[in-house]
Amino acid sequence: MLLAGFLATAGGDFADAASTTERIVINRFSGIAIEGFDPVAYFVEGRAETGLPQFEALEAGVVWRFRNEGNRASFLAHPEVYGPQFGGYDPTDVARGVAFAGNPRFWVIAGERLYLFGREASREAFAADPESFLKDAEARWPKLEQSLAQ
Template sequence: MKRSILIICLLFAFSVFSQNENKRLSQFNLEKKVAIQGYDPVAYFKQGKAVKGKKELQTVFEGVKYYFSSVENKDFFVKNPMAYEPQYGGWCAFAMGDSGEKVEIDPATFKIIDGKLYLFYNAYFNNTLKSWNKDQSNLKAKADSNWRKFIN
């Protein structure tokens, strides 16, 4: 009896985890199934710039694949992935706050706010980081709310 209850609990937990993983995969900005277009999420924090990761230095966190520029950065991520994952699934923070839309990003256009990574669209003379900076607190609150609609 105890064994069958344990098995049922494990199956339920696996089912919930699989649903969460599938939701992340369907909602995250993944080009060729890789987050941040293959850029190293830890480098934004440790080096203060966007650094392209290497395919041979990769890990998967809850279904999302990340590349790293060094073994050290990969190790930092593996120890605490939530500290390095980009906000809003790697979509443009400004667009998420302004219109609730998923818009592509330029990996080199970013901002660290309260220890979190925010990425922005920057092309065709439209750097959304500049617009974000003009009304960051309101846009961030709206973006947080809008992103919850995608992942819940």
């Protein structure tokens, strides 16, 4: 099953606000993962939804936000399932050996996993053939991840 998310809101330049030296993409000003979007909502609501401060959780040294307690509990029970793959970095760039922060407004669920993309064109290319990108991304991610800060 393949679901694609679309740009929901206009805003500033996401790449400027996201850290590209962390193992999980966080906002360098707030310290919140994936700009505060609820990673579980992509699966249960089929769209990008902003999490709420009253439903925060600390996982892997990063603050995550959720829409409700149920989403929070699901994530904490299975962060490997609900968290964005490759730490939230764009898998098309990871496939090239580059860490480029994904934008939570550009997303795809493929193979029951969440992927975030830095550009709409990257999302579209990935959605057309996820397997070819994932083969290279999975091979390059361990070395790339080691080069990122703890």
